[in-house]
Amino acid sequence: MTFLMEGRPRREERSRALLAGASRRWVRLLPWGVAFVLFVVLLPTTIQVLSVDYGLNGGIASALAIAQTAPLLLAVFRPLRAWYVIFVADVAGALVLLTADLDKQSAWPFPPMQIIGYVGLCLALGLREPRRTLLLVWLATAAAGVGLEFVTPHGASGGSTLIIILSGVALVLAGALRERYEAQRKLAEQETISEAERGRRTLLEERARIARELHDVVAHHMSVITVQADSAAYRLQGLPPDVQEEFASIAATARQSLGEMRRLLGVLRNEEAHGELAPQPGLTRIGQLAEATARAGVPVEFTPCDADVPEAEALAAYRIVQEALANVVRHAPGAPTRVSVSVSEDGPQLTVLVVNGPPPVPPAAPLEVGGTGHGLVGMRERVRILGGTLDVGPLPDGGFRVAAQLPLTERTLT
Incomplete structure (x- = not known):
């Protein structure tokens, strides 16, 4: 069952067009454009060359031309299947040309238009198939080229070496591009998964x-x-x-x-x-946070609250102020900051407000690099557990504001 589930995405990927996952539209359309241009240009050219230059019958020349060029359109989806057809057609075409009257000007076993189409097909193969398949394709090409060299007709110029070299280069370059793209895609996916984790x-x-x-x-x-x-x-x-x-x-x-x-x-x-x-901190300890932050070079104006609130809400207020002041020290050193904790009669609810202005001198570099904002996660989680609301965000003047409202259900005022 695991094998089938792992094989299914691979089959779905192979059924897609080449470069279908590219972000830019023109890149996704590029394989279609190249395949169409090669087909439109090579089909009449092949018929003309085989029938006129090599003297083949028009019907045979047309059949060979269609077999050697039409699968290029299939190569956009199934390049390996297209290679099966074109490889057999090219070898068959070379054998058919043995019956023609070849001279020193005739390229054999593969005329130039066949080499162009075959190299384009190798590029498509390299963008889709794994290394093992590409190696087998090149070995088959080399074997066919070397085998046909033994039956080269007298006076014809052999072209096997050229197609062996060009096909190998096309397979290597396209395969390298595909592997590089796959590596970048997997790295991006892993970074996304790691950040989520x-x-x-x-x-x-x-x-x-x-x-x-x-x-x-x-x-x-x-x-x-x-x-x-x-x-x-x-x-x-x-x-x-x-x-x-x-x-x-x-x-x-x-x-x-x-x-x-x-x-x-x-x-x-x-x-x-x-x-x-140790005993958990509460509202009375927030003043110590303000003093410690002021000693770190951040002027803090603190408005204390003398109300007697439940310990859970007091602890949440302390942690929110602690994280907010730590963010000011990290991201806006020296910025004037106002901290206030108050209890409203209507509700009732505990309001925690931490507002800082822009830093007097923008820091050349942040004190911490690669922050993920996970401190805000803790703030939101504490407020959510207590049924309150949290509002955080930048201010128009370049400062930042953290405002939390925590409902009180069991409070007494002193």
Whole structure:
């Protein structure tokens, strides 16, 4: 089954016209134009030369001419099948010419018009067939030419050497062009696949990181629930037995959930990421980001937010500001930047805004070459998980804007 599936694209490719995959239209039409011109020019010329110069019967000359030129039109789709017909027709034509009255001016076994058509056919073969087929074609051509030399009629000039050399050159050049094109096409496909795979891997890594961070947030609350449920019997005097059993059940369920989350964290957490065990940053740490960025040479105007927001939204806001400021340092060093975090009453929602202007002096070269924009992937993924919106893009003055809105469902204001 695998063999059949792998062979199917190859058969479909061979059924297409030569250069059908070219991006430019004139390149796709080039094989048709060359084949048509060769057919229109060589057909009457061959009939004229065979009947007049070689003295063949008009019917035989016409039949040979059609057999030697008409398959050139087929060569646009099936050059190997066209070669079978033309090769047999050329050899048969050479044998028929033995019956003609040849002199020293007569080219034998292959007149010039046959050589031209055969070389054009070899170019088509080189653009379609693999090396092994091209080698067999040339060996057959050489064998036919050498074999016919042994029966060269007295007084005729042999032309086998010329067709052997020209056909070999045409096959090598066309085959080299085809292999070069195939190599470039495969390289472009591989680069596209690699870039898509890098983006997919980055997205998966960012999702795993978000999952780890959210796990730490949820684990904290679950731990609080467990402690409160376990200590309720000691903190609250006079609880009925059924209420104490209910608190004990809540504590047991919370401990079981914590155990399951810890096992999940063991799968998600990278053993080398020792820093993941630290408490996750929130809104209060954004000011430290602004100060660190200012020390890096980027003037930052920061508007803090004193609201008490859920840890998941606070963590997302911190990561968005962190990535946005890192992009400013990389791509617009020295650009004045404004960072603001605020909570709106209508909604309610947490708004994160990072806007930078153009750099005072355009950098001669970016600090990082070959950036893929994967940092924005993490921003969008965090905002999407929390059900918010993200708006990023350049500004008319040459700056850049990052605006995120995160809905709040469990917030309290201090």
